[in-house]
Amino acid sequence: MSPGGTGPTTLAQLGEFALIAELVRDLPASDDVLLGPGDDGAVLDVGGSVVVSTDVLVEGVHFRRDWSGPADVGRKAVAVNVADVEAMGARPQGIVVGFSAPGDTEVRWVLDLAAGLRAECDAARVNLLGGDTTRGRDVTLSVTALGTLDGRAPVRRDGARPGDELAVVGRLGWAAAGLLVLSRGFRSPRAVVDVQRVPQVPYGQGAVAARAGATSMVDVSDGLLADLGHVARASGVVIDVRTGAVAIDEPLQTVGAATRVDPLLLVLTGGEDHALAATFPPGRVPPGWTVIGAVGARQDDGPGVTVDGAPFAGVPGFDHFRPGARR
Amino acid sequence: MSPGGTGPTTLAQLGEFALIAELVRDLPASDDVLLGPGDDGAVLDVGGSVVVSTDVLVEGVHFRRDWSGPADVGRKAVAVNVADVEAMGARPQGIVVGFSAPGDTEVRWVLDLAAGLRAECDAARVNLLGGDTTRGRDVTLSVTALGTLDGRAPVRRDGARPGDELAVVGRLGWAAAGLLVLSRGFRSPRAVVDVQRVPQVPYGQGAVAARAGATSMVDVSDGLLADLGHVARASGVVIDVRTGAVAIDEPLQTVGAATRVDPLLLVLTGGEDHALAATFPPGRVPPGWTVIGAVGARQDDGPGVTVDGAPFAGVPGFDHFRPGARR
Structure with missing residues (x-):
């Protein structure tokens, strides 16, 4: 042929x-x-x-x-x-x-x-x-x-415990930034467009986290806050993200400035990056992972995710069957 | 909800x-x-x-x-x-x-x-x-x-050996008969129409065959002769089907008479039944399986499938991308 x-x-x-x-x-x-x-x-x-x-x-x-x-x-x-x-x-x-x-x-x-x-x-x-x-x-x-699993137990969504550290590895917000510029007819910054086309999965880090003793882990596909919400509800805890610890990578700042969209919003709610987010007992976060928050006990209003200690106002989800869903 | x-x-x-x-x-x-x-x-x-x-x-x-x-x-x-x-x-x-x-x-x-x-x-x-x-x-x-596999070796397509017996379990020709009557606007015989809608897979018989020592096995999805052809070529043998040993079930006779299609053709070339066909060393065919042929050494014209010792004239395959494919 x-x-x-x-x-x-x-x-x-x-x-x-x-x-x-x-x-x-x-x-x-x-x-x-x-x-x-x-x-x-x-x-x-x-x-x-x-x-x-x-x-x-x-x-x-x-x-x-x-x-x-x-x-x-x-x-x-x-x-x-x-x-x-x-x-x-x-x-x-x-x-x-x-x-x-x-x-x-x-x-x-x-x-x-x-x-x-x-x-x-x-x-x-x-x-x-x-x-x-x-x-x-x-x-x-x-x-x-x-x-x-090479004989290990699976790292599930329901194992996060108060006192754990929250850490991530991989891109966050890049795919959403790429989608944003593509949807406005642009093809740059090339770095974020490339990630929208092909996510940069941190291959091998899942097993690294498991060996380090991760108590819970999730693939960030729907958006960081949305996916952490799954973990928080499954584990019955509050997960707090500290925005000061979250990296706003340079291309996200460029896209934010050009589109007047807060790049932090891209990081917190953008999907399709397929980074990994996991919780670890204190001091067990492996090299290469970035600590961006912590796990606390559930409060009166139940388990969930907070940003700098307060509820986040936004729509972190995405539903494939709703009309008007993006693309 | x-x-x-x-x-x-x-x-x-x-x-x-x-x-x-x-x-x-x-x-x-x-x-x-x-x-x-x-x-x-x-x-x-x-x-x-x-x-x-x-x-x-x-x-x-x-x-x-x-x-x-x-x-x-x-x-x-x-x-x-x-x-x-x-x-x-x-x-x-x-x-x-x-x-x-x-x-x-x-x-x-x-x-x-x-x-x-x-x-x-x-x-x-x-x-x-x-x-x-x-x-x-x-x-x-x-x-x-x-x-x-419960510790067993997989039963592959390339293990058929000259001298083996060929046996089947499950329906053959029923799904094609059902398709034939549906395509002509009828809904009966109900038995074959039902099988066209939901194949009657002989669940559990795959492991039974493996434990009995099956040398090769295939799921009959494209048609008996077509799928045996995969086995014959992979194994480098000739597989002969004896039509006298093939059951022409009653509903197939009814469909054949009503549509003027040879019911043997439905059995030999009809797909979607998901019966199992396997080869066994002599005397090892498990209960419930029907011997319908034998495996012989490859001849001058290479490995393949014969019917009553002679090449079969027909088009046993089905190709999903060809225009005019059925349905």
Whole structure:
């Protein structure tokens, strides 16, 4: 097959089986892959318990082809799923991918997407274990990521305790800043646009946090305050974020100045960064993590999140089915 | 929430988080579920190695809402995926589900689909471990099924050896017969229409075959000859199907007579039944399985499948991206 040459240029011309053959050609696999693609299922040695998480990315909802190239879409699909496995304190090992697209989709576009999948698998050190391709009106990527706990207990959302320190690793606010400038027709600052296209997940830090004794951990996908809210309610505690400890990175200041949006708002409520936020017993925060707050006992108004000791006025959530949701 | 009452009737009205809360309410879980839905990932004790397989079902491609009710769609999505795990000789343990649908989808329809998912999970003895819901133009279900090998080696496609017996368990041809009558505007025989809507997977027989010493196994999803072709090529053997040993069940005879389609063609080439086909050393075929052929050495024209010792003239495959593909 020679896409771009005289070969088939659309999926309908290429056909399902030729597409699959192309997608799995020369696929690398680590030693824990006991059986890769090509059978009814793949087999992965997880050494006891497996962590599994799934996410669906739909064109027009999670990505736009005019904003993101196919390689970006493939990389993002891997990154957002692997981040969930990281957030359980597990070591990500592999993914399976469900892919649907219209028959007139260009083969070149799909192969570039597959190249992005592979590149991010390589960055995350996970194996592509298999998948399924089918026809559909939307370009849709459903990725399921698997990882092993290596004998550890999972780091859940309900383990934060009063006295714990709150720390984060990874980008915060960058993806939202990228979305903001893209939605206004700009393509810079390039750094935040790139993060909107492909989140920079702090691969390996989930297991680092687990080994350091993290009491709770979450992947920041809906926004820092929203995701900490999940932890606070599950743990029955109050989590306080100290804004003085939160870094407002330079590109966020630039975007804030240009758009008249408070960059702190981007950091506290922006989603899609897929940083990790975790709570640790005092003195146990591992190197590379930034302490941005603390855990306290629940007050009269129940568990929740405060900012500098007070309730935060804002709308930290995002709902995929509401009309008028962004994009 | 009271769908059907005065509550929200569409997904856009209900919202993503309320939908998820409804979908996971009172979810049963077996002892090997160390952590169920609600965190970044679920944790499943697989005791060493996990078998994983994924399939995507798209409205208009894999199901039609005018032919199948929501509960049928949910049950089918579970069945076709768990069948793949069975076909590896594993014991299915859990699934994760990615779901996308338009915002104006009726909540009632989605809850009925979720009820179907749960009913089939119960039949297959698997746990619903988590999922993701999002907006999309097509109703799409992407299911990833996981299972444990319980310390056994996986039963692959490449292990068939000359001298082995070929045996099957489950329905063959029924789903294709159901499709045939539905596509001509009929709704009976009900038995085959039901199987088209929800395949009757022989749950538990994958592990039975593995324990009996199956040398290769496959889930019959594309059609018996097509799927045996995968096994024959992977194993480097010729697999011969003896038509005299193949059961032509009564409803297939009825459909054949009414439609002037040879019912043997339905059995040999019909897809979507999700029966299991396996090869066994002589005398090792377990009770409940039907011997329908044998494995021989590859001949001059390479590995492949024969019917009563001769090549079969037909088109056993199905390609999701080709125009004019059925439905």
